[in-house]
Amino acid sequence: MPTLPSWNDTAAKQAITAFVTRVTTEGGADYVPPNERIAVFDNDGTLWCEMPVPVQAFFADDRLRALAPQHPEWLTTEPFRSKLANDMKGVMASGMKGITELMAATHAGMTTVEFIEIVRHWLATAKHPKLGRPYTELAYQPMLELLAYLRTSGFTTFIVSVGGVEFMRVFAEEVYGVPPHQVIGSTIKTHFEMQGDTPVLVRDPALDFFDDKAGKPVSINKYIGRRPIACFGNSDGDREMLMWTTLGRADGRPAFGLIVHHTDAEREFAYDRQHVLSGQLDKGLDEAPLYGWVLVDMKNDWKTVFAEP
Amino acid sequence: MPTLPSWNDTAAKQAITAFVTRVTTEGGADYVPPNERIAVFDNDGTLWCEMPVPVQAFFADDRLRALAPQHPEWLTTEPFRSKLANDMKGVMASGMKGITELMAATHAGMTTVEFIEIVRHWLATAKHPKLGRPYTELAYQPMLELLAYLRTSGFTTFIVSVGGVEFMRVFAEEVYGVPPHQVIGSTIKTHFEMQGDTPVLVRDPALDFFDDKAGKPVSINKYIGRRPIACFGNSDGDREMLMWTTLGRADGRPAFGLIVHHTDAEREFAYDRQHVLSGQLDKGLDEAPLYGWVLVDMKNDWKTVFAEP
Numbered sequence: 001m002p003t004l005p006s007w008n009d010t011a012a013k014q015a016i017t018a019f020v021t022r023v024t025t026e027g028g029a030d031y032v033p034p035n036e037r038i039a040v041f042d043n044d045g046t047l048w049c050e051m052p053v054p055v056q057a058f059f060a061d062d063r064l065r066a067l068a069p070q071h072p073e074w075l076t077t078e079p080f081r082s083k084l085a086n087d088m089k090g091v092m093a094s095g096m097k098g099i100t101e102l103m104a105a106t107h108a109g110m111t112t113v114e115f116i117e118i119v120r121h122w123l124a125t126a127k128h129p130k131l132g133r134p135y136t137e138l139a140y141q142p143m144l145e146l147l148a149y150l151r152t153s154g155f156t157t158f159i160v161s162v163g164g165v166e167f168m169r170v171f172a173e174e175v176y177g178v179p180p181h182q183v184i185g186s187t188i189k190t191h192f193e194m195q196g197d198t199p200v201l202v203r204d205p206a207l208d209f210f211d212d213k214a215g216k217p218v219s220i221n222k223y224i225g226r227r228p229i230a231c232f233g234n235s236d237g238d239r240e241m242l243m244w245t246t247l248g249r250a251d252g253r254p255a256f257g258l259i260v261h262h263t264d265a266e267r268e269f270a271y272d273r274q275h276v277l278s279g280q281l282d283k284g285l286d287e288a289p290l291y292g293w294v295l296v297d298m299k300n301d302w303k304t305v306f307a308e309p
Numbered sequence: 310m311p312t313l314p315s316w317n318d319t320a321a322k323q324a325i326t327a328f329v330t331r332v333t334t335e336g337g338a339d340y341v342p343p344n345e346r347i348a349v350f351d352n353d354g355t356l357w358c359e360m361p362v363p364v365q366a367f368f369a370d371d372r373l374r375a376l377a378p379q380h381p382e383w384l385t386t387e388p389f390r391s392k393l394a395n396d397m398k399g400v401m402a403s404g405m406k407g408i409t410e411l412m413a414a415t416h417a418g419m420t421t422v423e424f425i426e427i428v429r430h431w432l433a434t435a436k437h438p439k440l441g442r443p444y445t446e447l448a449y450q451p452m453l454e455l456l457a458y459l460r461t462s463g464f465t466t467f468i469v470s471v472g473g474v475e476f477m478r479v480f481a482e483e484v485y486g487v488p489p490h491q492v493i494g495s496t497i498k499t500h501f502e503m504q505g506d507t508p509v510l511v512r513d514p515a516l517d518f519f520d521d522k523a524g525k526p527v528s529i530n531k532y533i534g535r536r537p538i539a540c541f542g543n544s545d546g547d548r549e550m551l552m553w554t555t556l557g558r559a560d561g562r563p564a565f566g567l568i569v570h571h572t573d574a575e576r577e578f579a580y581d582r583q584h585v586l587s588g589q590l591d592k593g594l595d596e597a598p599l600y601g602w603v604l605v606d607m608k609n610d611w612k613t614v615f616a617e618p
Contacts, residue, residue, distance in 0.1 A: 035488055112530055113559065156490070169534045179344055180534030181465070182490070187531055192523040192549055198557030199549070201530050208531075214501040221421055221510050222496055222517075223532060225478045225489030240501055240508070248507030250422065 004149055006142040006304040012258070013301065015294045016146065019256045020153050023229065030254045034154040038228040040220060040241060041147070043161035043168060043185075045234040045279040046260050047176060049128065049138040051269040054278045056163050058135075059122055063106040071105075080105070104205030108188060111200040112166060119170040133309060136175050141307045143260075146232070147176055155230070160220055161185045162212040162237060162278075166203075184223045186211045212237045217244035229253050234260040235279045242284075242293060257293035259284050264299040267306075313458055315451040315613040321567070322610065324603045325455065328565045329462050332538065339563045341538055343463040348539040349529060349550060350456070352470035352477060352494075354588040355543040355569050356485060358437065358447040360578035363587045365476050367444075368431055372415040380414075389414070413514030417497060420509040421475060428479045442618060445484050450616045452569075455541070456485055464539070469529055470494045471521040471546060471587075475512075493532045495520045521546045526553035538562050543569040544588045551593075551602055566602035568593050573608040576615075 007013040023032040044050035064074075064083060074080030079098030082090025091098060110118070123136055131138060147157050159178055161168060165185035172178045187208040190201045211219045217240050220228065231238070231245035238259070246255040261281065262271050272281040288295045298305065316322040332341040353359035373383075373392060383389030388407030391399025400407060419427070436443055456466050468487055470477060474494035481487045496517040499510045520528045526549050529537065540547070540554035547568070555564040570590065571580050581590040597604045607614065 035482065038490075158490075165531070165534065173344065181347075181467075181532060183534065190527050190530060192526045192553065194552070196557075198559075199526065199552045201526060201553075217501045217508065217510060218499050221499060222474070223490060225474065225492060243503070243508045244501065244510075248505075250507075 004142065004145050006145055006302060008301055008303055010297075010301050012294050012296045016149075016256075016258070019230070019254070020150070023254055024153050032229055032253055036226065036229065036253065037150075037153070037155040038158065038224060038226055039150050039155045039230040040158045040160045040224075040228045040232070040245070041143075042233040042235070042238045042241075043159050043163050045262065046232055046238070047139055047143050047147075047159070048135070049131070049140075049268060050278050051262075051271065052130070052277075054163065055135045055138075056167050057277070058126065058129075059119065059167065060102060060106045062122060062126060063118070064102065067105065100207065103188070103207075107164065107167075108203045108205040111202055112190060113200070115166055115203055116170055119167055123171055131306075133306070136171050137309065138306060139175050140260075140302070141304045142302045143232075144176065144307075147178070150230070151177065156182065158182045158184060158220075158224060158228075160211065160216050160241060162210070164188070165211075184211065184219050214240045216241035220244065227251070227253075228255075230256040230258075232258045232260070233284075234262065235281050236283050237278075237280075239284055239287070242291070246291060246293070257291065258296060259288055259293055260296045261285070261298065263297050264302075264305065266299075268298065313451065313454050315454055315611060317610055317612055319606075319610050321603050321605045325458075325565075325567070328539070328563070329459070332563055333462050341562055345535065345538065345562065346459075346462070346464040347467065347533060347535055347537040348459050348464045349467045349469045349533075349537045349541070349554070350452070351542040351544070351547045351550075352468050352472050354571065355541055355547070356448055356452050356456075356468070357444070358440070358449075358577060359587050360571075360580065361439070361586075363472065364444045364447075365472050366586070367435065367438075368428065368476065369411060369415045371431060371435060372427070373411065376414065409516065412497070412516075416473065416476075417512045417514040420511055421499060422509070424475055424512055425479055428476055432480055440615075442615070445480050446618065447615060448484050449569075449611075450613045451611045452541075453485065453616075456487070459539070460486065465491065467491045467493060467529075467533060467537075469520065469525050469550060471519070473497070474520075493520065493528050523549045525550035529553065536560070536562075537564075539565040539567075541567045541569070542593075543571065544590050545592050546587075546589075548593055548596070551600070555600060555602065566597075566600065567605060568597055568602055569605045570594070570607065572606050573611075573614065575608075577607065 004013055022030040041047055044054045068074055079091045079094035079102055127134055150157055157178055163185045165183055165187055168185055169180040169183050172183045189204040189206045189208045192201055228245045231242050242257045246257045262269055313322055331339040350356055353363045377383055388400045388403035388411055432445055459466055466487055472494045474492055474496050477494055478489040478492050481492045498513040498515045498517045501510055537554045540551050551566040555566040571578055
């Protein structure tokens with residue numbers, strides 16, 4: 001099996017394999033021992049499709065509709081009224097407070113075990129509105145190969161995403177080969193209690209940590225406790241973790257940064273600087289050449305985007 | 310090499326090896342696949358000595374004295390005045406607010422990289438006041454063997470401690486063989502900033518999460534995302550994580566709980582129900598037989614406590 005078969009033999013692929021060769025060549029000046037070979041990946045737009053909205057937003061939407069019959073008051077209460085009417089302007093008008101209420105209504109109030117079952121059932125039945133396939137089939141084949149290639153090369157691979165950690169963990173091991181304890185994301189508060197003789201963790205309607213932008217280096221430090229030597233993202237939400245990985249390293253370790261640039265309107269979606277709900281890539285396009293981050297041109301660098309059904 | 314050579318062949322050792330055999334025997338009714346073989350260990354009093362006070366309290370004390378010359382105001386300000394005068398009653402009188410101020414003064418205000426260097430230097434030079442050895446030599450030899458035995462049996466081993474995560478990570482990989490991303494503990498807040506061209510994380514004087522008692526199942530869920538099948542503790546601070554591991558499992562997985570009971574005043578320290586600064590074991594002594602948790606009698610179950618210098 002050749003290395004990274006779904007990648008064309010362009011500069012992006014060559015940069016990846018050159019870096020991996022450098023850090024894994026024993027006796028070489030840039031050799032990095034396996035326990036320091038930490039690679040971090042954003043999820044939405046980096047490992048799987050995030051358009052037209054991130055997958056978890058589809059989940060929240062479906063969940064809200066499923067719960068709506070038990071909540072007649074939502075028909076007259078914001079932000080629920082606007083959300084159920086697909087009025088995104090109305091939702092946005094309710095601001096962070098409204099978003100938080102939607103999140104609480106759809107993601108809290110159950111045990112962690114119950115939440116996992118809800119997500120599992122949804123993933124097994126829901127399909128992407130445009131691409132017509134289950135979301136878990138919309139992982140990028142070249143990135144799955146990259147994850148596997150890095151692990152074969154002694155890397156430990158982590159996901160560091162703004163997505164909810166308990167949402168991602170339901171599929172990350174099966175789809176990405178990344179076990180739950182290597183998935184980092186946004187968290188809501190939980191508390192422990194005994195329900196009779198059974199201990200449970202209940203998901204509370206309050207944000208614990210929002211894992212985006214400057215929050216990503218914070219969570220990398222908190223969960224991993226070691227600076228990554230390779231970082232893969234696709235948007236300005238990944239900017240600070242790219243900086244944390246690649247800039248001003250006093251430890252002298254070589255480091256690698258890569259941005260997936262969505263240039264393929266035909267096989268997936270094309271977007272970058274324009275304001276989008278998730279995945280805006282503006283500063284990153286300017287900074288990539290400056291900081292030596294590799295820009296992947298999906299259209300030209302990838303032979304395949306999604307695996308065949 | 311025999312299994313667990315520093316353990317006497319008593320009921321405790323037999324219970325450990327019987328459990329590991331059960332969950333690793335392919336085709337057996339209680340077989341657990343490797344990715345679910347999660348074992349969690351408390352640190353202070355479970356993996357290393359916590360008497361007369363936890364090691365990190367010695368660190369905080371030394372650090373306070375090192376900084377005192379730059380803070381003449383501490384001589385007249387509580388809780389600093391009491392702490393520098395070794396007046397624990399005075400410190401306690403300042404309550405949680407005082408403890409937090411001491412923690413902030415000794416553990417915050419520097420970058421994460423600087424903090425690691427401070428801890429590393431301290432560990433290399435400080436010695437236990439009674440036992441006269443570097444703290445990192447005061448890991449329990451039988452527990453080091455147990456960590457290694459579980460890993461050899463396909464377990465992933467985690468530390469889940471009230472101790473500061475960035476304090477423990479300095480030595481956990483070398484001493485316990487537990488990499489930084491498998492060390493979970495209390496955290497203080499940090500923030501990301503650019504200092505010129507260099508990205509840093511600064512440790513802020515504010516608690517992020519206190520990882521004790523009912524906080525332990527919460528952090529296990531947040532960091533590991535999977536229920537452990539084996540849990541090792543020594544005090545009532547570990548009670549909820551023992552419950553979370555062993556009680557009322559809907560997944561039907563077998564589970565194992567163990568409490569290290571400090572019964573050896575000669576080779577280490579003897580303490581349990583009495584009020585102590587760290588490591589009180591009161592409820593756990595009553596609940597162990599009720600819930601099937603194995604009680605390790607250090608004096609009779611361990612051949613050796615500490616490795617020879």
